[in-house]
Every structure is written in C-alpha cells, then in structure tokens.
Amino acid sequence: MTFTLYKEARLNCLYVNIAAALLRLPVLKESLPFLFNQAGLYYQDTQDEDEFVLSPYYRELDDYIGELFGARVCRKGYAGGESYMGALKNVLGTGRSAIIEADIFYLPHSGFYNRSHFPHALEVIGYKDGVFEICDHYYVYHGTLTDAEFRFIFESSLQSPFYKLLNLWNLERHVTKGAGVPDAAFHSGVIRDNYRNMSGQALYDCPAGSRAGLEAFEPICRQITRLKTMDQDASKFKAASYLYEGFREIANSRFQHHNFLKAIGENELAESYLEADQSWMVAANLLMRAATANQFQHFEERILNRMQRVREKEADHLELLRQWLERAEPEGCGRSFMTQYSPRSGQ
Incomplete structure (x- = not known):
C-alpha cells in the first residue's frame, strides 16, 4: 500500500473508503470529483414510522466506478462473524484492501466506543501474524486490531439493530480503459x-x-x-x-x-x-x-x-x-x- 489515510471530510464513511480503495488500484486523485457527482434528493417511508430514508443519491455508485475506472465493486454479505473474518482474510491475501462495516459502539478507537450505536465502515489494508492493519479514513485513524478483537466486533455488530448481514467490499480492475478524464x-x-x-x-x-x-x-x-x-x-x-x-x-x-x-x-x-x-x-x-x-x-x-x-x-x-x-x-x-x-x- 502506497499510503495509509485518505483525508476528505465531506465524504461519508463508505464513500471515503471507496475513494481510498480506488486510489490504491491506482486511479488519479484528480479523477475522483467525476465519481461523486450526484446532487439529487429522495425520501421514502418505511414500515417503522420512526424510520425513513432521506438521501441525495439516486444512482448506484458501482456503475460509475465501472465506466470511469474500469473497476468492479465486489460486495457480499455475511451472517456470521467467523465467515466474515475468513472472507476478509481471503481478500487481504490477494494483496488488495477490503472495506468492512461494524457498529461504531464496538470500535475501540472511536469516540463513540461503548457510548453510541451507529453503523460505520472502515478499510482494512493488511493482515500479518494475527493482527489486522486498519485505516478509518472518516475519523483519520491508522492502527491495528487483533483476531480476537475483530471477532468480538463482528459478532457483536451482528447483534445490533443495524445489521442482519455484514457487507464486505473490495475493488478489482477488470479492464485497462476508463481511467482517463471523462468527456x-x-x-x-x-x-x-x-x-x-x-x-x-x-x-x-x-x-x-x-x-x-x-x-x-x-x-x-x-x-x-x-x-x-x-x-x-x-x-x-x-x-x-x-x-x-x-x-x-x-x-x-x-x-x-x-x-x-x-x-x-x-x-x-x-x-x-x-x-x-x-x-x-x-x-x-x-x-x-x-x-x-x-x-x-x-x-x-x-x-x-x-x-x-x-x-x-x-x-x-x-x-x-x-x-x-x-x-x-x-x-x-x-x-x-x-x-x-x-x-x-x-x-
């Protein structure tokens, strides 16, 4: 990995990780404004009257990533902490980084640790001798977590109200075209x-x-x-x-x-x-x-x-x-x- 933290305060915790993962492919940093281009709006009610969806994003980001950068977003959900850890290690074993999600309540480096529950995403960039190297770009934190710590974080997050599955993302470049400036x-x-x-x-x-x-x-x-x-x-x-x-x-x-x-x-x-x-x-x-x-x-x-x-x-x-x-x-x-x-x- 040629860098650790990517600092961009105006991207949400998932998007800033996607930006970092793209830069590791690599893509040009100057091309990222073409990806985060949506300024729409939609509202949707849910079955729970206290919950609703409010978002500016009307398109799946995956399509833009494919056309702009010739990359594919690989995403899969896991219902068990052990299977999630196994999949994470498999991705890291290929030399690529992975984006994981977890309840921020269980992340020791977070200011919300043991205080507030909320969904969060961060990037894992390496694994060696039972220790994961992590980059929480959103909170500008670079550090490590052990196998045991991650196992607890994943199993606990799956018990929180935010997650039925934990998603794992990684990026693969599948064509060499698409890395230039769009027309x-x-x-x-x-x-x-x-x-x-x-x-x-x-x-x-x-x-x-x-x-x-x-x-x-x-x-x-x-x-x-x-x-x-x-x-x-x-x-x-x-x-x-x-x-x-x-x-x-x-x-x-x-x-x-x-x-x-x-x-x-x-x-x-x-x-x-x-x-x-x-x-x-x-x-x-x-x-x-x-x-x-x-x-x-x-x-x-x-x-x-x-x-x-x-x-x-x-x-x-x-x-x-x-x-x-x-x-x-x-x-x-x-x-x-x-x-x-x-x-x-x-x-």
Missing part, C-alpha cells in the same frame, strides 16, 4: 440526470414509492412537525437523527457536486451549489440545537423557514440546470451517460 458527453449526462431526479421525472435506482426531487420536501417537513408531538424521547431523537444525518449528507453531496462542476469548468453553477451546501448545513445545525435542548416546538418555525429557503435554492438550481441543458443540447439530441450504460437505469 463532454459524461458531463452532460451527469447534469441531465441530476435535473431529471430533482424535477421528479425519474427515480433511477431509488426504491419504489420514493418521493423524488422537490416533491420530497413535503414529507421531510411533515417529519419535522411530527417531532414536537412524539411522546417517547427515544422515538423523537431517532427521527431527529435520521433528519440530521440526511441533511448533512445532502449538504455533502452539494459540496461534492460543486467540485464536479468546477472540474468541468462550470464555475458559476458550481458557486450556486456551494450556497446550497451551506443552506442544508444550517438546517442540520438547527435540528441539532433543537435535539440537544429537547426543544423541537421552540425551533420548529425556524427549521421550517430554513427548509423553505432550501427549497427555493433547489428550485433555482433546477432552472439553472434547465438553461444549461438547453444551451448544451439542442432538443432531441444526446442521451444520459448513465441511461446508456447502467443496467439498472430502467430507461
């Missing part, structure tokens, strides 16, 4: 797909029954107003954490899309997404303040007013994207890059 057709396809998702025209890989784009604001605001009426603190803070983490991830996606737009020379459009990043982050911080003080009714109006401003900013983006597409692609010309190449596009 204008790719740029246009990314912008078109973001436009179609945010305008509600296409769900792409979003789960069935999702509310996409601007339509997602109605159920999001409904969840915000529910917080003050929930009697049980556990349910209340669970719902608030889903909103908070969702807002932060949406903000991060706008920041990454800002980087993508800068990389293709669309600086004016890029600045607009930087403003959206900041607006979503303000909403997230207001939620955190409300949760910390357990004063959801007191903060409700401020949060909802902020969400109205966020929606207006996203509507402005839609108009800017529409104008960009009209300039870049005369009517009837061009197709989405991912519509053309994704086996899951359904288009």
Whole structure:
C-alpha cells in the first residue's frame, strides 16, 4: 500500500473508503470529483414510522466506478462473524484492501466506543501474524486490531439493530480503459440526470414509492412537525437523527457536486451549489440545537423557514440546470451517460 489515510471530510464513511480503495488500484486523485457527482434528493417511508430514508443519491455508485475506472465493486454479505473474518482474510491475501462495516459502539478507537450505536465502515489494508492493519479514513485513524478483537466486533455488530448481514467490499480492475478524464458527453449526462431526479421525472435506482426531487420536501417537513408531538424521547431523537444525518449528507453531496462542476469548468453553477451546501448545513445545525435542548416546538418555525429557503435554492438550481441543458443540447439530441450504460437505469 502506497499510503495509509485518505483525508476528505465531506465524504461519508463508505464513500471515503471507496475513494481510498480506488486510489490504491491506482486511479488519479484528480479523477475522483467525476465519481461523486450526484446532487439529487429522495425520501421514502418505511414500515417503522420512526424510520425513513432521506438521501441525495439516486444512482448506484458501482456503475460509475465501472465506466470511469474500469473497476468492479465486489460486495457480499455475511451472517456470521467467523465467515466474515475468513472472507476478509481471503481478500487481504490477494494483496488488495477490503472495506468492512461494524457498529461504531464496538470500535475501540472511536469516540463513540461503548457510548453510541451507529453503523460505520472502515478499510482494512493488511493482515500479518494475527493482527489486522486498519485505516478509518472518516475519523483519520491508522492502527491495528487483533483476531480476537475483530471477532468480538463482528459478532457483536451482528447483534445490533443495524445489521442482519455484514457487507464486505473490495475493488478489482477488470479492464485497462476508463481511467482517463471523462468527456463532454459524461458531463452532460451527469447534469441531465441530476435535473431529471430533482424535477421528479425519474427515480433511477431509488426504491419504489420514493418521493423524488422537490416533491420530497413535503414529507421531510411533515417529519419535522411530527417531532414536537412524539411522546417517547427515544422515538423523537431517532427521527431527529435520521433528519440530521440526511441533511448533512445532502449538504455533502452539494459540496461534492460543486467540485464536479468546477472540474468541468462550470464555475458559476458550481458557486450556486456551494450556497446550497451551506443552506442544508444550517438546517442540520438547527435540528441539532433543537435535539440537544429537547426543544423541537421552540425551533420548529425556524427549521421550517430554513427548509423553505432550501427549497427555493433547489428550485433555482433546477432552472439553472434547465438553461444549461438547453444551451448544451439542442432538443432531441444526446442521451444520459448513465441511461446508456447502467443496467439498472430502467430507461
């Protein structure tokens, strides 16, 4: 391994590990902004009324990785800690790194160790004499864990409410093409797909029954107003954490899309997404303040007013994207890059 930690504070714990694993293939660091290009939005209810899905990612990242870098994402879930450890050792034995997941409550290096349960991912880059070498890029930690420690972490994580299976990821390069800088057709396809998702025209890989784009604001605001009426603190803070983490991830996606737009020379459009990043982050911080003080009714109006401003900013983006597409692609010309190449596009 030519490096240990990859520092990128605006990628979630899985994506920062995927970025690190790609750099080990290797791929050019300058090409990563083309991968983390999604700035969409969808909301989905679940069977548990306290749980819901809120995400900016409407496409599987695997398809972009294959086309951009000629690499394949290998992913498999394991229901037992021993089988998970065996699979991890097999991957490491090939000289490749692996991405694992675990409940952060059981990770000794984490600030949440023995304090809070939450799903987490980190990279394992080596194994020798019963000791694993790990890189937790999200928390900027490089260290080791023994066989016994990992066995306990995996078995315990499988008992947590977050996991029925533990997934193991690794990357394999299967073709030598695709490692260059993508062309204008790719740029246009990314912008078109973001436009179609945010305008509600296409769900792409979003789960069935999702509310996409601007339509997602109605159920999001409904969840915000529910917080003050929930009697049980556990349910209340669970719902608030889903909103908070969702807002932060949406903000991060706008920041990454800002980087993508800068990389293709669309600086004016890029600045607009930087403003959206900041607006979503303000909403997230207001939620955190409300949760910390357990004063959801007191903060409700401020949060909802902020969400109205966020929606207006996203509507402005839609108009800017529409104008960009009209300039870049005369009517009837061009197709989405991912519509053309994704086996899951359904288009």
